[in-house]
Amino acid sequence: MSSLNRRNLLKVTVSTIAMVSPIGAALGQTTSLADIGAKVIPLPTVTVYTARDVLTLDPAKPVVNAVAVVDGRILLTGTLDDVVGTLKGQRHTIDDRFADKVIVPGFIAQHDHPLLAALTMSSEILSIEDWALPFGTVPAVRDKTDFIDRLTKAVEARTDPAEPVVSWGYHPAFYGALTRQDLDAISTTQPILVWARSCHEMILNSVALELGDVTQELIDGFSSTEKKQSSFAEGRFWEQGLFAVLPNIAPLAASPERLQAGLELTRDYMHAKGVTFGNEPGGILSKPVxxxxxxxxSSPDMPFRWSFMPDGKTLIQGSSDDNRVVQDTENLDSWYGGMTSLAPNQVKLFADGAIYSLEMKVRDPFMDGHDGEWMMDKVDFERAFRIYWDAGYQLHVHVNGDAGLDRVLDTLEMNLRRTPRYDHRTVLVHFAVSAEDQVKRIADLGAIVSANPYYVTALADQYSQVGLGPERADSMVRIGDVSRAGISWSLHSDMPMAPGDPLFLMWSAVNRVTSSGRVAGPEQRVSAEDALRGVTIEAAYSLKLEDEIGSIEPGKRANFTVLDRNPLTVDPMEIKEVKVWGTVMEGRVQPVEVTERKASLIEPIPAGPSHAFAEASFQHALKVVHSHL
Structure with a gap:
């Protein structure tokens, strides 16, 4: 290549290359173009990917058919002729393996829990919905009889009579009460632990209670609240009662080998769903875990990057010194490396309880008259909010009920009046039950929403009859109102509270079709394009990463999800049927490979680096996970 041609090419691309390669960065920062002409500088080879459609979410070029990538970053987009013409003599290759596919920005799992997913996905999944996993689909439980039959078969399949059988997914609001008498009827010799769908409740059979040294005398020593939320006769423990017995039963529920296998399954599952970046909100505050x-x-062969957001709830409990709280938060950065990182200057707080346990705080009583629960006392919540607000952090707040949302918005307004901040992007996470009057207040206060549309799909039918009643159940996750108010919103799964499948989240938000097939709250439906933005650029915006990922634009990371069809042009009811071919993550092409992993969840696997788990307190790990839901 002549010096003249090289100068012409650099004239077009030097600002982009400055961001995407060490050579370019040096040139862009320290070397003028005039100095380059006499130097022989080998430019990196550019890869040009072609596709039937490339949905960029770039307003300047919304749909193209070619994207040029160099050193893991996007260099150019446009028609193939335009891209090749701009490259001129620069070394490049054309990769047409996606010629009949559709490329979209890499899906972002904005709010998922890898550890909790590992624990649940490595158990016997007997849940209210189908779970499509890399080894196959686990069908939904039809009723209590079906649950008992399938759990019985799982117990009978065990060859080791001492091996605990852990099941996850049972929901009392769907199938009725479950007690240890039901589990004893299955086996009085094999320990059985049933983790409820909410992850806030567990039921044990008699032998599991015995192995865990859980006795009536132990429960009699609990605090008043722990006693009220425990039933030794039923073998059932929920909320604070579950916290209290976890030190006894955690060794039955988890092992280093099972957790490693579960994490590998979670990795493969999310890759198969097209995820290229994810975030754990409220990263586990246990270094060995x-x-x-x-x-x-953190392994270099991970198919996506993952960031961890500090758990402010736990951090403020560890110190009465506000400055120390912030320092302890910043010190967590050393815990990560490779493909994991600390989400910078972001923190997770908690308002009210979980929707799956019907413990969110609501303005009007639940149908049975019970009240929800606060996950942080008001004084602790306001202290944590103030500490991190004054330190310039972005706050992500778990909130499910409209009364919980009132507390969050009141606290946000108080801090805005006390110490105004521009572009604070306080994120309202989950956004299950809200009221119309709260939408305008969200907009006025500059907050944004990270919503879980799956609540409507999975829960609206049942919660119309149990818990919320028809009106509140059908208006859950009112992102139609939020969108019309001009508020930024994104979608998340809270895996395993919903399948970690961005296309399924899109389908749920666009259609709002419930498990019975009806449409709940049709006025809250959104467009397919807005839903795609919700799992890409708006998810990036919620994490303050919109300049790095979320759309296909020059200078951003080359993160793409490759699909067999265009999710914006298929029938809206077919969005969840669109297939993921694979991903491109920072220029690395990664097809989805279906592998058989179920056996590794039952048979022991060789010891490896993850045996650091063995040093951890499993009961502590499970407590932390439980408190995050």
Whole structure:
């Protein structure tokens, strides 16, 4: 290539290359174009990917058919002729393996829990919905009889009579009460632990209670609240009662080998769903546990990057010194490396309880008259909010009920009046039950929403009859109103509270079709394009990463999800049927490979780096996970 041609090419692309290669960065920062002409500088080879459609979400070029990538970054987009013409003599290759596919910005799992997913996905999944996993689909439980039959078969399949059988997914609001008498009827010799769908309740059979040394005398020593939320006779423990017995039963529920296998399954599952970047909101504050997660998720062969957001709830409980709280938060950065990182200057707080346990705080009583629960006392919540607000952090707040939302918005307004901040992007996470009057207030206060549309799909029918009643159940996750108010919103799964499948989240938000097939709250439906933005650029915006990922624009990371069809042009009811071919993550092409992993969840696997788990307190890990839901 002549010096003249090289200068012409650099004239077009030097600002982009400055962001995407060490050579370019040096040139862009320290070397003038005039100095380059006499130097022989080998420019990196550019790869040009072609596709039937490339949906960029770039307003300047919304749909193209070619995207040029260099050093893991996007260099150019446009028609193939335009891209090749701009490259001129620069070394490049054309990769047409996606010629009959559709490329969209890489899907972002804005709010998922790898550790909790590992624990649940490595158990016997007997849940209210189908779970499509890399080894196959686990069908939904039809009723209590079906649950008992399938759990019985799982117990009978065990060859080791001492091996605990852990099941996840049972929902009392769907199937009725479950007690240890039901489980004893299955086996009085094999320990059985049933983790409820909410992850806030567990039922044990008699032998599991015995192995865990859980006795009536133990429960009699609990606090008043723990006693009220425990039933030794039924073998059932929920909320604070579950916290209290976890030190006894955690060793039955988890092992280093099972957790490693579960993390590998979670990795493969999310890759198969097209995820290229994810975030754990409220990263686990146990270094040995995090080391175990890193043994899988920090590996250089991970198909996506993952960031961890500090858990402000736990951090403020560890110190009465506000400055120390912030310092302790910043010190967590050293816990991560490779493909994992700390989400910078972001923190997770908690308002009210979980929707799956019907413990969110609501303005009007639940149908049975019970009240919800606060996950942080008001004084702790306001202290944590103030500490991190004054330190310039972006706050992500778990909130499910409209009364919970009132507390969050009141606290946000108080801090805005006390210390005004521009572009604070306080994120309202989950956004299950809200009221119309709260939408305008969200907009006025500059907050944004991270919503879980799956609540409507999975829960609206049942919660119309149990808990909320028809009106509140059908208006859950009112992102139609939020969108019309001009508020930024994104979608998340809270895996395993919903399948970590961005296309399924899109389908749920666009259609709002419930498990019975009806449409709940049709006025809250959104367009397919807005839903795609919700799992890409708006998800990036919620994490303050919109300049790095979320759309296909020059200078951003080359993160793409490759699909067999265009999710914006298919029938809206077919969005969840669109297939993921694979991903491109920072220029690395990664097809989805279906592998058989179910056996590894039952048979022991060789010891490896993740045996750092063995040093951890499993009961502590499960407590932290439980408190995050």
């Amino acid at each position: 995090q080391d175990g997660i890193n043994a899988v998720f």
